[in-house]
Structure formats: structure tokens, C-alpha cells
Amino acid sequence: MSLPNKRTISNTSNTNHTSSMKKAKSQTVACSVDSAKNGLHHDFNNTNNPDNDVVFDPSSLSLDEDLKTDDSRAPAAANLGRKKAQPPQPAKKLVIKLVKGKPTLPSNFEEDTWAKLKSAIKAIFLKQPDSCDLEKLYQAVNDLCLHKMGGNLYQRIEKECEAHISAALQSLVGQSPDLVVFLSLVERCWQDLCDQMLMIRGIALYLDRTYVKQTPNVRSLWDMGLQLFRKYLSSYSEVEHKTVTGLLRMIERERLGEAVDRTLLNHLLKMFTALGIYTESFEKPFLECTSEFYAAEGMKYMQQSDVPDYLKHVEIRLHEEHERCVLYLDVSTRKPLIATAERQLLERHISAILDKGFTMLMDGHRTEDLQRMYVLFLRVNALESLRQALASYIRRTGHGIVMDEEKDKDMVSSLLEFKASLDTIWEESFYKNEGFCNTIKDAFEHLINLRQNRPAELIAKFLDEKLRAGNKGTSEEELEGTLDKVLVLFRFIQGKDVFEAFYKKDLAKRLLLGKSASIDAEKSMISKLKTECGSQFTNKLEGMFKDIELSKEINESFKQSSQARTKLPSGIEMSVHVLTTGYWPTYPPMDVRLPHELNVYQDIFKEFYLSKYSGRRLMWQNSLGHCVLKAEFPKGKKELAVSLFQTVVLMLFNDAQKLSFQDIRDATGIEDKELRRTLQSLACGKVRVLQKLPKGREVEDDDSFVFNEGFTAPLYRIKVNAIPDEGNSGGEHKHYRESIPGPSISGSPPLLHVDAAIVRIMKTRKVLSHTLLITELFQQLKFPIKPADLKKRIESLIDREYLERDKNNPQIYNYLA
Amino acid sequence: MILFRWHAVASWTWDAQDETCGICRMAFDGCCPDCKLPGDDCPLIWGACNHAFHLHCILKWVNSQTPQAHCPMCRREWQFKG
Numbered sequence: 001m002s003l004p005n006k007r008t009i010s011n012t013s014n015t016n017h018t019s020s021m022k023k024a025k026s027q028t029v030a031c032s033v034d035s036a037k038n039g040l041h042h043d044f045n046n047t048n049n050p051d052n053d054v055v056f057d058p059s060s061l062s063l064d065e066d067l068k069t070d071d072s073r074a075p076a077a078a079n080l081g082r083k084k085a086q087p088p089q090p091a092k093k094l095v096i097k098l099v100k101g102k103p104t105l106p107s108n109f110e111e112d113t114w115a116k117l118k119s120a121i122k123a124i125f126l127k128q129p130d131s132c133d134l135e136k137l138y139q140a141v142n143d144l145c146l147h148k149m150g151g152n153l154y155q156r157i158e159k160e161c162e163a164h165i166s167a168a169l170q171s172l173v174g175q176s177p178d179l180v181v182f183l184s185l186v187e188r189c190w191q192d193l194c195d196q197m198l199m200i201r202g203i204a205l206y207l208d209r210t211y212v213k214q215t216p217n218v219r220s221l222w223d224m225g226l227q228l229f230r231k232y233l234s235s236y237s238e239v240e241h242k243t244v245t246g247l248l249r250m251i252e253r254e255r256l257g258e259a260v261d262r263t264l265l266n267h268l269l270k271m272f273t274a275l276g277i278y279t280e281s282f283e284k285p286f287l288e289c290t291s292e293f294y295a296a297e298g299m300k301y302m303q304q305s306d307v308p309d310y311l312k313h314v315e316i317r318l319h320e321e322h323e324r325c326v327l328y329l330d331v332s333t334r335k336p337l338i339a340t341a342e343r344q345l346l347e348r349h350i351s352a353i354l355d356k357g358f359t360m361l362m363d364g365h366r367t368e369d370l371q372r373m374y375v376l377f378l379r380v381n382a383l384e385s386l387r388q389a390l391a392s393y394i395r396r397t398g399h400g401i402v403m404d405e406e407k408d409k410d411m412v413s414s415l416l417e418f419k420a421s422l423d424t425i426w427e428e429s430f431y432k433n434e435g436f437c438n439t440i441k442d443a444f445e446h447l448i449n450l451r452q453n454r455p456a457e458l459i460a461k462f463l464d465e466k467l468r469a470g471n472k473g474t475s476e477e478e479l480e481g482t483l484d485k486v487l488v489l490f491r492f493i494q495g496k497d498v499f500e501a502f503y504k505k506d507l508a509k510r511l512l513l514g515k516s517a518s519i520d521a522e523k524s525m526i527s528k529l530k531t532e533c534g535s536q537f538t539n540k541l542e543g544m545f546k547d548i549e550l551s552k553e554i555n556e557s558f559k560q561s562s563q564a565r566t567k568l569p570s571g572i573e574m575s576v577h578v579l580t581t582g583y584w585p586t587y588p589p590m591d592v593r594l595p596h597e598l599n600v601y602q603d604i605f606k607e608f609y610l611s612k613y614s615g616r617r618l619m620w621q622n623s624l625g626h627c628v629l630k631a632e633f634p635k636g637k638k639e640l641a642v643s644l645f646q647t648v649v650l651m652l653f654n655d656a657q658k659l660s661f662q663d664i665r666d667a668t669g670i671e672d673k674e675l676r677r678t679l680q681s682l683a684c685g686k687v688r689v690l691q692k693l694p695k696g697r698e699v700e701d702d703d704s705f706v707f708n709e710g711f712t713a714p715l716y717r718i719k720v721n722a723i724p725d726e727g728n729s730g731g732e733h734k735h736y737r738e739s740i741p742g743p744s745i746s747g748s749p750p751l752l753h754v755d756a757a758i759v760r761i762m763k764t765r766k767v768l769s770h771t772l773l774i775t776e777l778f779q780q781l782k783f784p785i786k787p788a789d790l791k792k793r794i795e796s797l798i799d800r801e802y803l804e805r806d807k808n809n810p811q812i813y814n815y816l817a
Numbered sequence: 818m819i820l821f822r823w824h825a826v827a828s829w830t831w832d833a834q835d836e837t838c839g840i841c842r843m844a845f846d847g848c849c850p851d852c853k854l855p856g857d858d859c860p861l862i863w864g865a866c867n868h869a870f871h872l873h874c875i876l877k878w879v880n881s882q883t884p885q886a887h888c889p890m891c892r893r894e895w896q897f898k899g
Contacts, residue, residue: 578827579826615869618827
């Protein structure tokens with residue numbers, strides 16, 4: 001090679017040149033002209049003598065260097081380098097003088113040069129070594145271009161290339177039926193073409209830089225090569241078709257789990273992209289193929305596997321397709337490809353997936369699978385379906401919990417558990433989606449109010465159990481947590497008044513019997529209710545606590561009082577809870593004839609109380625009183641915790657051995673039904689202090705009772721449980737319902753609400769028909785109420801002259817201001 | 818059989834002749850219209866004439882009648898009892 005030689009030449013010429021250029025700046029114009037002229041002259045000479053050893057334009061230093069490093073086969077890079085290094089042309093100030101006559105070209109110059117180039121190009125295409133130095137070839141092109149023969153040269157090169165490319169592609173026709181082999185042949189062909197075109201472009205770089213650039217509508221040599229390849233590829237449509245089919249077949253095989261040559265795929269697809277036929281020739285059939293493939297697969301898998309497996313499979317598939325895009329498909333394909341896969345694998349099966357697997361996943365708390373489902377559904381915008389499935393799942397499951405009357409006992413805890421599991425799923429699987437949160441809330445609200453007042457009652461009862469003493473094993477924090485959870489359910493209740501009534505009743509019992517586990521917990525519950533429903537809701541409950549505190553003070557001062565010290569017979573430790581009538585539940589008054597001793601106690605206390613608080617009336621709530629008795633049985637001393645009624649009955653047996661039902665009734669004056677229950681608790685319950693003759697569960701009129709001489713019990717302190725009213729909680733429930741329309745001075749909340757609502761409506765309307773009034777009332781009143789009750793309230797308001805019936809039409813009410 | 822500890826329960830109400838307050842017409846066992854809670858928070862007050870009203874009600878009345886207020890029920894001069 002002549003490289004080192006040439007390098008020195010160009011180097012020196014360059015240094016000369018630059019130094020002279022520097023000089024030119026400081027020296028006179030004439031001087032610079034001279035040196036510049038020299039340079040040009042030199043150049044000119046070279047073009048005249050193409051046979052000379054190559055001498056370069058002084059500005060091509062960088063090209064030289066590139067040539068050296070990259071070898072002469074990388075003209076593209078050289079091209080770039082050269083562009084950068086083009087020196088500023090001081091042309092404006094140059095005056096070029098022609099010293100000799102114009103040199104002429106040899107007449108066969110073009111033909112000769114072309115022949116050389118042609119043989120070189122041929123050699124390149126045939127992959128044969130060519131005798132001619134690449135450097136010389138480059139110079140040849142350079143010369144042709146300088147002599148404005150570029151156009152011709154371009155056409156000749158194009159023709160030459162066309163012949164070869166056409167031949168190359170034709171050779172592929174009818175080649176190997178094996179698709180992989182065929183594909184690698186195509187790849188080989190393409191790679192060769194690329195290499196060859198690069199080489200040709202390298203040689204004819206000057207052509208690309210000058211003629212192609214300056215002439216409009218002429219492709220660069222590279223593009224020309226591509227265009228020719230494209231042209232023949234499509235004209236030998238068998239080749240193109242076979243290639244595309246081969247590619248599709250290979251991808252399908254990969255989808256089916258075979259290992260395929262991904263590099264081959266990558267190269268061929270790059271080819272399609274380079275040829276600009278990727279979208280038309282490959283992507284379209286590819287997407288169709290994908291669609292078909294996944295349609296079939298989706299159908300098959302949906303039938304074969306269960307939902308979690310199917311979802312896993314879909315996830316894997318989508319991941320694979322994504323990989324595919326990274327590895328060999330064009331980037332632009334990613335979106336449509338993933339969309340196609342999603343559509344076929346997911347979108348079409350949304351409802352089937354939900355029908356088949358959602359309940360199972362929810363029941364099994366399979367948060368991971370549910371999360372997968374959520375993420376996948378999110379991709380195809382199917383969250384709404386998922387949300388609906390969730391809603392109907394909650395309703396269905398909850399319906400089972402709420403409507404099963406036999407499981408009333410566990411309803412609240414089941415609901416709490418259910419809610420907790422839903423919350424976990426919501427947090428872990430549904431990414432705390434707000435819409436889903438609302439769905440859960442809505443569904444729960446629906447559930448809780450399915451059965452009118454029953455859930456409210458059960459929630460109150462549940463709280464009672466939690467707040468009642470003897471609930472061992474739960475720490476304060478746990479209790480607090482439970483209360484908070486229950487409060488969530490409470491929020492869903494529409495009939496909050498019903499809840500209040502039941503809660504109040506239970507609270508009263510806890511407070512009066514001293515059964516509350518912790519006053520702190522009670523107060524914390526009250527404050528929770530207060531934040532939830534406002535102070536209006538809890539005022540009375542708080543009043544109950546106040547009464548209890550106040551009662552303690554009263555008892556203290558009673559003990560210290562002169563009345564107690566002087567008049568009170570000793571022996572009985574008495575404490576009294578004084579209740580403010582309006583705060584507490586209303587208790588039906590119960591008559592009882594107390595032993596004289598107790599009457600004395602009561603009278604003394606009453607005297608004391610009324611002296612302290614004038615203007616009041618004190619009423620004894622004997623049904624709520626309870627006592628502790630010391631009893632001496634033949635087989636041991638016992639302490640009995642009993643109600644006042646039980647006490648009164650038992651005291652009778654101090655003076656008599658055997659008493660008939662009639663006797664007891666006459667002596668105590670306790671109301672018949674109540675007495676029967678009292679006797680039942682003493683003689684037929686777990687703890688039998690009395691014996692009934694004859695034996696039996698029910699107390700009959702002719703029964704008689706004797707003191708149980710043989711009474712034994714393992715413990716010293718014994719509680720004699722009372723038989724609950726009506727025997728079950730359903731009775732209490734009924735009792736509450738019946739109490740709504742009853743005349744009650746303290747006014748249970750619903751009554752006041754109803755009255756207030758009626759007056760409010762009538763005040764705005766002045767005149768309204770019965771039907772319209774009732775309709776409007778149902779809209780305004782948030783708690784369930786029977787029309788008959790409303791009617792009674794209207795009657796009552798008419799009595800109190802808030803309203804009157806129209807004189808002409810009794811169906812119409814007038815408001816009386 | 819000896820009774821030695823007794824928790825009794827009693828409830829109190831206002832001891833007035835009427836059921837309702839003569840001013841606000843609300844039950845004495847309820848409260849005056851300005852209050853939310855009956856009982857100690859909304860006490861009754863008796864006049865020298867032995868008519869009872871919600872304290873809040875009669876105070877409003879007395880303050881509106883200058884210089885001398887009369888019992889809304891019997892028109893006698895209003896004096897707080899006791």
C-alpha cells in the first residue's frame with residue numbers, strides 16, 4: 001500500500017498549507033494569493049493525470065487518517081470526517097490565473113475509468129478479489145465527478161447493481177422448502193447486499209457527496225440499493241411471501257415453546273424495516289396471525305384451566321410478547337401487538353373469567369391472584385366489570401350472612417370478619433382503588449339495611465357483649481380496635497335511632513348492675529358515637545353516666561345524713577341509683593309489696609332525697625333493683641345475687657315452709673306474668689333455691705313451692721339468673737316496635753322526629769292531602785316506620801291543634817298557625 | 818335468709834301540678850325549646866303562686882316584663898318561691 005508515503009505527502013502539504021494560511025492572514029493579499037494559487041495548481045495537475053500516484057487535496061488530511069485507522073473499507077466514516085475537516089475557503093479573495101492552455105481530457109477517459117470501476121463492482125458482487133486498489137477506484141470516481149460525468153456514472157452503477165440484485169433475488173426463487181433454511185438464505189442475501197452496497201458506496205463516496213446531493217430526485221447509492229432490492233423482492237413475490245410466512249411460522253413456533261433463532265428473526269425484520277415494507281408486508285399479517293393464535297388459545301385455555309392459572313398464563317403471554325418486541329420486533333409493533341394479545345386473551349373473556357373465578361378467588365382470599373386480575377383488567381379497561389362483580393359478590397355473600405336468622409348470633413362478627421377480609425383484598429389486590437372502596441361501602445350499606453332494624457339491634461347487642469364485664473382475654477387496645485370496627489358497620493345503619501334505643505337499653509343494664517367492663521371503654525364508645533352522629537345523639541347517653549356519678553355522691557351524703565344515722569335500721573347496706581327520667585329507657589312500672597323493712601328504707605331515702613332536691617317526685621323502679629342475700633342452707637352458707645323480686649319471694653320462705661302460687665301472689669303483689677317468671681327462675685333454672693311441686697318447667701296456678709333444703713353449689717357466691725322477658729331477644733325487638741306509637745311522656749326519639757317532620761311539612765305547605773303528606777314523610781324520615789304509626793301521630797297533632805281536618809274534605813289537613 | 822346488700826333504683830320527675838310548662842307548652846319532663854336535655858340541665862322553678870315553669874322560659878318572660886313581671890298563669894306578681 002502507498003499509505004505511509006501518501007500520508008507524509010499530505011501531511012507536509014497540509015502543514016505547508018496551514019502555515020501559509022496563517023501567514024496569509026498577516027501578510028499582504030498578493031502573498032496569500034500566491035500560496036493559494038500554488039495549492040490549487042497542484043490539485044489541478046492531479047486531476048489531469050489520473051495515472052499519477054494519488055496526491056490529495058490538502059484539506060483531506062482527516063480522510064487520510066480515517067482511511068488509515070478504519071481500513072479503506074469504511075468510506076462512510078471517512079466521509080463524515082472529511083466533512084468536518086473542510087477548511088474555510090478563502091475563495092473570495094483569490095484570483096486564479098491560467099498559466100498554460102486548458103488541459104484536455106483523453107477521449108477515452110470516461111470509458112476507461114468506468115471499465116475499471118465496473119470490473120471492481122462486479123468483483124464486489126461476486127465476492128472476488130479485484131486487482132485494482134480501492135484508493136485508486138475512489139480517485140477514479142472523484143475524477144469522473146469533477147469532470148461532470150457523475151450523472152452518467154450514477155446511471156451505470158445503478159444498472160450494474162440492478163443486474164446483480166435481480167440475479168441475487170432470482171437465485172432465491174424455488175430454493176429450499178425448509179423455511180428456516182430459506183430464511184437464512186434470504187438473510188445471507190440481504191447481508192451480502194448490505195456489505196456490497198456499503199463497499200460500492202465507499203468507493204463512490206464522492207459521487208454520493210456531490211452529484212447525488214446536488215441533483216434533486218436522485219437517491220443516494222445506499223437508498224438506490226435498497227430500492228432495487230425492494231423492487232425485486234416484490235417482483236419475485238414468491239420470495240417475499242415465503243419470507244413473511246417463514247417469519248410468522250417461526251414466531252408461532254416460538255410461541256408454542258420451541259427455541260428459534262432470534263438473531264435470524266431480528267436481522268430479517270430489520271431488513272423489512274430498512275426496506276420500508278415492515279408495516280405493510282410483515283406487521284399486518286403478523287398481527288392477524290397473532291390475533292388468530294391467541295383467539296384460539298384463549299378459547300382453549302379458558303375451557304381447560306381454572307381462572308387463576310389462566311390469568312397467570314395471560315400474564316406470561318403478555319410478558320413474552322413484550323420481550324418479543326424488545327428482542328426482534330420493531331418498536332412500533334409493541335402497542336398494536338400487546339393490544340391484540342390483550343383483546344384476544346382478556347377482553348373477550350372478561351365476563352367468563354369473572355363468572356368462573358371471581359367468587360372462588362374472593363372466598364379463598366387469594367389476594368395475589370386477585371391482584372393479578374386487577375392489573376390485567378386495568379390493562380383492558382375492564383375495571384368496571386370487576387367492580388360490578390365485587391359489588392354483587394358482597395351482596396350475595398352478605399345476604400347469606402344477614403338473612404340467615406339462625407345465625408343472628410354470629411351476624412355481627414361474621415360481618416366484621418367479612419369486612420376485614422374485603423378491606424385486606426382492597427388494600428393488597430385492588431391498589432386501594434377509590435371506586436372499589438365506595439363499592440364496598442355501598443354494598444355494605446345495602447346489606448345492613450336489608451332487614452330493617454335487626455342488624456341495628458344485633459350490633460348494639462354485640463357491643464353490649466364486648467363492653468360487658470367478664471370479657472376476659474381482650475386487652476384494652478383490642479377492645480378499642482373492635483369498637484372502631486363495629487363503628488364502621490354502625491355507619492351503614494340507616495335506622496340509627498333504633499340502634500340508639502337498643503344501645504341505651506343495654507347500657508342502662510350495664511350501668512345499673514355494675515356490669516360494665518370498663519367505664520373508660522364505655523366513655524370512649526360514647527365519644528366515638530358522638531363524633532359519628534353529633535352530640536344530639538349521645539346527650540342522653542352521657543346523661544346516664546352523669547346520673548350514675550351523681551347517684552354515688554347522693555349515696556355518700558345519704559350515709560352521712562342525720563336521717564340515715566338516726567332512723568335507718570341497721571343490717572342492710574343500701575345504695576340507690578337515681579335516674580333522670582328523660583335519659584333512661586322507659587321502664588314499665590311494676591308493683592310489688594315490699595317487706596316492711598324495705599319500705600322503711602325506701603321512705604327514709606325518699607325523705608332525704610326530696611329534702612335535698614325540692615320540687616321533685618321520686619318513683620321506685622322495683623323491677624331494676626337487685627340484692628345480695630345471705631342464705632343458710634342445711635348444707636352450707638351461700639351468698640345469692642338476685643333481683644328485688646326474687647328477694648321478695650325468697651323472704652317469704654323465712655316464715656313459711658310451703659307456699660302456694662296463690663299465696664305468693666297475694667303476699668308479694670307482683671304482677672302475674674312477672675311472678676311466674678320469677679318463680680321459674682328460682683325453682684326451674686340452673687340454680688334451684690326453691691322446689692316446685694309438682695315438678696315441671698312452667699309455673700301453673702295450682703303449683704306450690706318449698707324451700708330447697710338440699711341445695712348445694714360448688715361456689716359460695718351464686719347468681720340466680722333471671723328468665724329474660726319473652727324468652728328471647730326477638731321479644732325485646734317486638735317490644736321496642738310496639739313502644740313506638742305508645743304515649744310516652746319522655747318521647748322516644750322517633751316520635752319527636754315524626755312530629756317535627758309533620759309540623760315542618762305542614763308549615764311550608766299549609767294545606768296538604770293525607771296521601772301527599774304521608775309520601776313526603778317517608779321521604780324525610782330516615783328510619784323505618786309504619787303508615788299506621790304516622791296516622792296516629794297525625795291524629796295526636798290534630799288533638800294538640802297543630803293541624804285540623806278540612807271541614808269539607810276529611811282527606812285534607814290544614815296547618816294551624 | 819338475710820338481705821344484706823340492696824341496690825335500689827329510683828327515677829325522679831318534676832313534681833308540678835301541670836304536665837306541661839305554661840310558657841313553652843313542652844312537657845316538664847322534656848325540656849324548654851332552647852335546651853336539648855331534660856333534667857338538671859333544664860330545671861323547673863316555682864313561683865310564689867306555686868306555678869311552675871322551665872327556668873329558662875320564665876326567665877325570658879320576667880326579663881321581658883319591666884318593671885314588674887306577673888305570673889303568666891295567674892297574673893299575680895311574679896316572685897320566685899323560696
